[in-house]
Each structure stands twice: as structure tokens, then as C-alpha cells.
Amino acid sequence: MQILNGKTRVLGIIGHPVEHSLSPLLQNAALDASDLNYVYVPFNVHPDELGCAVAGLRSLGVAGFNVTIPHKTAVINHLDRLDKSAELAGAVNVVHNDSGRLIGYNTDGAGLLKSLEEDLAFVPGDDRIIIIGAGGAARGAVAALCSGGASSIVVVNRSQDRALELTRSLWSHFPQVDFTVVSTAYELMPFLRDCVLVLNTTSLGMHNETIPFLKISALPPTAKVYDMVYTPAITPFLHEAMAKGHTCANGSGMLVGQGEYAFKIWTGKIPPPGLMKSLFPCSYSI
Numbered sequence: 522m523q524i525l526n527g528k529t530r531v532l533g534i535i536g537h538p539v540e541h542s543l544s545p546l547l548q549n550a551a552l553d554a555s556d557l558n559y560v561y562v563p564f565n566v567h568p569d570e571l572g573c574a575v576a577g578l579r580s581l582g583v584a585g586f587n588v589t590i591p592h593k594t595a596v597i598n599h600l601d602r603l604d605k606s607a608e609l610a611g612a613v614n615v616v617h618n619d620s621g622r623l624i625g626y627n628t629d630g631a632g633l634l635k636s637l638e639e640d641l642a643f644v645p646g647d648d649r650i651i652i653i654g655a656g657g658a659a660r661g662a663v664a665a666l667c668s669g670g671a672s673s674i675v676v677v678n679r680s681q682d683r684a685l686e687l688t689r690s691l692w693s694h695f696p697q698v699d700f701t702v703v704s705t706a707y708e709l710m711p712f713l714r715d716c717v718l719v720l721n722t723t724s725l726g727m728h729n730e731t732i733p734f735l736k737i738s739a740l741p742p743t744a745k746v747y748d749m750v751y752t753p754a755i756t757p758f759l760h761e762a763m764a765k766g767h768t769c770a771n772g773s774g775m776l777v778g779q780g781e782y783a784f785k786i787w788t789g790k791i792p793p794p795g796l797m798k799s800l801f802p803c804s805y806s807i
Contacts, residue, residue, distance in 0.1 A: 523553050525560060531581070532561040532787055535574060535596075536589035539563045543801070544587055547780050550800055551792035559584065559788070566592065575599040575616075575623070585617045585787040587780075588625075593657060600625045609668070609694060610661035615783045626786055629658070630665025632778030633749075637718075639778075640770035641745045645671035649716040651709075652676050653732060654723035655684040658749060662722050663687065667695040675701045675712045677734070706734040713739040719762075721748045726756030737761045748772060773801050 523529075532552075534544045540563065548561040564586070566574040571592055576599070578586060588596050593612040597603065600616065606627040607613045613625035637643040645666045652659055652666075655678035663674055678684040681704040688700040703709045713719075713736065725732050727750050735758075740746075746762040749772035759769045777797045784792045 523556075523558060523560070526558070528558055530559045530584045532559055532585050533564050533578075533583060534561075534587035534589060535564045535566040535571075535578075535592055537565055537567050537591060539565045539589065542589065543776070544780060547777065547797040547800055548784065551781075551784055551796055552788075554793045554796055555788070555790055557788055557790070568592070568595065571595055572599055579618065579621065579623055583618060585615065585783075587783060588614050588616060597625060599623070606630060609664040609691070610657075611690070612657045612661055614779060615786055617786050626783075627661060628779040628782035628786070629661045629775065630668070631782050632775045632780070633662055633665050634669045635778035635781075636770065636772070636774030637747065640774045641718075641747060641768060643718055643745055643747075645669040647672050648718075649673040649675060649712060651712060651716045651719045653719065653721045653725075653735065654678060655680065655687045656722065659722040660687050660691070662720060662749075664691055664694075667691060667698050671698060673699045673701075675703060675709070675716070677703050677709055679704055679734075706736065709734065710736065710739060715741065716744055718745050718747065720746075721750065721756075721758055724750065726750045726758050727752065729753075729757060731757045731761075737765050737767070740765070740767065742766060745769070749775060751776060774798070777801055 534542055545561050545563055552559045596613050601622040602624050604626045607625045610627040615626040615628050617624045650671055676684045684702040746767045746769045748756050748759050750756050751771045751773040754771055762769050780797055781792050
């Protein structure tokens with residue numbers, strides 16, 4: 522275990538609340554295994570104190586930090602520059618302190634693509650993908666899938682205006698992608714029959730909620746199902762999909778993936794392969 526000293530560099534995570542975060546466990550294990558003189562700590566930052574907190578982290582020379590709910594968008598106003606990944610996602614989950622300049626990244630998208638490939642053997646291509654939700658997580662997911670080669674994406678959201686805003690903001694970056702927006706179960710039905718992946722980006726399922734407008738029985742048997750929720754490991758959405766024989770995965774692989782990419786941004790090194798994944802208490806592929 523690394524012994525703290527005057528040369529120890531500090532990493533961390535800001536959020537509100539942040540006590541539940543598994544990132545300190547994953548990152549400190551990787552830092553220790555890599556014999557790097559860093560420590561990773563959680564910082565509970567109230568939204569009203571975000572500006573002061575970021576300025577303080579900069580002044581203290583903190584090497585970098587993760588950003589989680591509710592700061593992923595608001596933190597942008599306190600940074601010096603955004604990487605293209607953050608520009609496309611419209612959100613930041615990783616900040617690197619580069620000699621006093623704070624640079625924002627979004628590794629959630631890269632983590633999602635890695636999880637889809639490793640946990641579902643899925644790589645975006647010409648087939649149709651259905652995205653449930655139109656919030657910040659959905660935008661990041663859609664941007665990543667488009668960057669990864671997706672050509673047809675259907676965004677399902679009860680607020681059609683919000684879904685249209687999401688697709689319009691990304692269409693200029695990905696004009697080759699066929700975007701469709703639907704807001705009712707009736708409109709969604711024709712698109713379910715030939716999709717290859719359904720991805721839930723909402724928090725539905727965290728408290729045992731179902732996704733009422735999605736009819737799993739209408740999916741082709743080969744369709745794969747991914748839920749960004751990882752607590753509980755099996756949401757009602759995944760439980761129903763599993764019962765119908767679909768290959769499924771939860772969002773734990775995405776969390777680990779984004780953490781591995783963040784580690785490399787901060788330290789310049791790749792964390793020990795499989796280490797973070799081995800520490801995660803939830804299953805991946807189901």
C-alpha cells in the first residue's frame with residue numbers, strides 16, 4: 522500500500538452526494554497496483570459551492586478529478602478548455618489539471634463502447650439502435666455510438682421536444698446518421714421489430730420501476746439489451762429481457778471503462794488489466 526508523503530499527488534471525485542461512489546475503491550486499487558504516488562479521495566460539493574470548490578482544487582494543485590451528478594454540465598463554466606469528447610457529450614466527467622489549466626473530458630462514452638464490446642460483443646454498425654431517454658446520459662451515449670460507427674438511432678422520450686433538441690445538436694457533427702425521435706409506445710413499435718440494441722440511459726429501474734412504453738416481446742430474439750443502471754444489478758427491464766432470452770448487460774462495465782480511461786488521462790499509464798472490473802460488486806453480462 523502506498524505511503525502518503527510530501528510528494529503524493531491528489532486525485533478525487535466531486536458530486537452531491539458522493540459518499541456512495543465506488544470510484545475511490547477502484548482508483549486507489551489501480552494506483553496502488555501501479556506503484557504510483559497518488560491518492561484518490563471523494564469531495565462532497567454542494568451545487569452552490571461548485572465554483573469555489575473547483576477554484577480551490579486548482580489552487581491546491583489537485584492533479585485531476587472525476588465529476589458526477591449534479592455537476593457534469595455546470596462544471597463546464599469553471600474549466601479552461603474542453604476536449605472534443607466533452608464538447609460532443611455536452612458534459613464533463615473527468616477534469617485534468619495540466620499545469621494549472623483545467624481541461625474537461627468525457628470518458629463515459631468511451632466506457633460505454635468498451636462495455637458494449639466486452640460485455641455484449643456489440644460494435645455499432647449499420648443496424649438500428651434504440652436509446653431510451655434524452656437527458657445528459659443519453660446525449661453522451663448517442664455521441665459515442667455515432668463516433669463508434671452507428672448509422673441509425675431512434676431516441677425514445679416522453680418529451681419529444683427534448684429528444685429533438687438532442688438529435689438536432691448532434692446531427693451537424695454526424696450528418697450520416699439517420700436520427701428518429703418517438704414519444705409514444707405506438708410510434709416505437711415498428712422500430713422494435715428490427716433493432717439490434719436497446720439501451721436504457723434513464724434512472725428507471727434504480728427503485729424497481731419498469732419502462733412501461735417498451736414492449737420487450739416485440740424485439741427480435743437476437744436484439745441485445747443494455748441498462749446503464751447497475752444498482753440493482755438486475756433491473757425489472759433486464760429481468761424481463763432475460764426472461765425472453767435476450768443477451769443483457771448492466772452499466773457496471775461502463776463505470777469501470779470510464780474509470781480506466783480517466784486513470785490514463787491523469788497518470789499517462791494504463792491501469793492493470795481487469796483489476797477495476799474484479800473489484801466491482803455487480804455483475805456485467807447477464
